[in-house]
Amino acid sequence: MERLRQDDPARIGDFVTLARLDADGSRSVPERRYLARSADGGYTALVCLPPPGGDPARWAAEAQQAARLTQPGFWPIVQLGGTPAFPWYISPYRPALPLPAVLAAHGGPLPEPLVRTLGGTLAEALASAHVLGIVHGGICPAAVLLTACGPLLGCFGAARANPAVGGSAAPAAGLDSGCLAPELTAGRPLDRAADVYALGAVLAYAATGNTVPELQEIPAGLRDLIAACRSRDPQGRPDPARVLAELLPGAAYGALTGSTERVSLPGRVVEALSRQSAEVLAVALPTQGR
Incomplete structure (x- = not known):
């Protein structure tokens, strides 16, 4: 979770942007990803935009295809919006x-x-x-x-x-x-x-x-x-x-994606996920009631 820059949008559709998901200056990120909160304060989401220099129309067309990819293992898309020059999509937030x-x-x-x-x-x-x-x-x-x-x-x-x-x-x-x-x-x-x-x-x-x-x-x-x-x-x-x-020799096909069992993660990674969740909550609370 990274602070917003001056050139980042303050709002995307009905969502108030809170932070960047990707580190400032990260290379090789195929889209701009923001943690955001609905204007009424009731919903936290991941909001994605085309990357700088990308083709908005082609990116929007791919987002429409991705919204149909609903099987386990893929980050879900629940809403598409924007304009031809400024398309975006919404995914439900979970610490990631x-x-x-x-x-x-x-x-x-x-x-x-x-x-x-x-x-x-x-x-x-x-x-x-x-x-x-x-x-x-x-x-x-x-x-x-x-x-x-x-x-x-x-x-x-x-x-x-x-x-x-x-x-x-x-x-x-x-x-x-x-x-x-x-x-x-x-x-x-x-x-x-x-x-x-x-x-x-x-x-x-x-x-x-x-x-x-x-x-x-x-x-x-x-x-x-x-x-x-x-x-x-x-x-x-x-x-x-x-x-x-x-x-994973012997793993049953279909037993991994969609599983609700927690993956054994290194302690520092668990800490980073927990910290992100806490920071998102702390930033989002002031938007309550807007």
């Missing part, structure tokens, strides 16, 4: 940290057992989307929001919404170039294999703090799987169900 903030709170890369649980849960969510013929198209560290009950995927369609993706060697604004499959920069369309490449980059980041680490930096137990996910040949990448099986 983007993956970069999780590593910052922990003080470095996450332990391998947590990386496996996180990656397996994301793989299961991704598999459920792919079964429906839906390609996420926005997986990156900032898109992973960790809650006390596990990770959720946001930033749906970030790659499709960014006109710099496809035939461009330059990093697209708001996107982590380490999460973009090589075929995308060659102009090929986004597909399920590109999602797996990005998932591999997220696993690498969680385990090392870098989306493109040297192979020897990756823990030995994760090295082969991450290398397979990040294969330059899309046909050589495993599907999400295989990723789940490799990360």
Whole structure:
């Protein structure tokens, strides 16, 4: 949770902005995300806007698609609004940290057992989307929001919404170039294999703090799987169900996403989630009765 800047909107629709979710100056965040409170003081939410330099119309179209993605494992969208030049969407607030903030709170890369649980849960969510013929198209560290009950995927369609993706060697604004499959920069369309490449980059980041680490930096137990996910040949990448099986052998498909069981998180991460919740409450209380 970060303080608002002078160029941040004071209000978005009927919501009063309280703080930024992402750290000031964060790079590779595919959208602007704010913690906000309804004007009547009765509802706290996460309000999202297109990233600076992004295409508002394409971002709004992706948000409409994301609102239909209601299966477990994805950050829910409950309201769309705004104008063509200033679109936004609303998600219900729950204490959550983007993956970069999780590593910052922990003080470095996450332990391998947590990386496996996180990656397996994301793989299961991704598999459920792919079964429906839906390609996420926005997986990156900032898109992973960790809650006390596990990770959720946001930033749906970030790659499709960014006109710099496809035939461009330059990093697209708001996107982590380490999460973009090589075929995308060659102009090929986004597909399920590109999602797996990005998932591999997220696993690498969680385990090392870098989306493109040297192979020897990756823990030995994760090295082969991450290398397979990040294969330059899309046909050589495993599907999400295989990723789940490799990360969590014996885990029953469907038992991770949507579970109400709390995930075992490092103490500093739990503290950061609790602190965010308390700070949001403290900031939001003065808006009561407005």
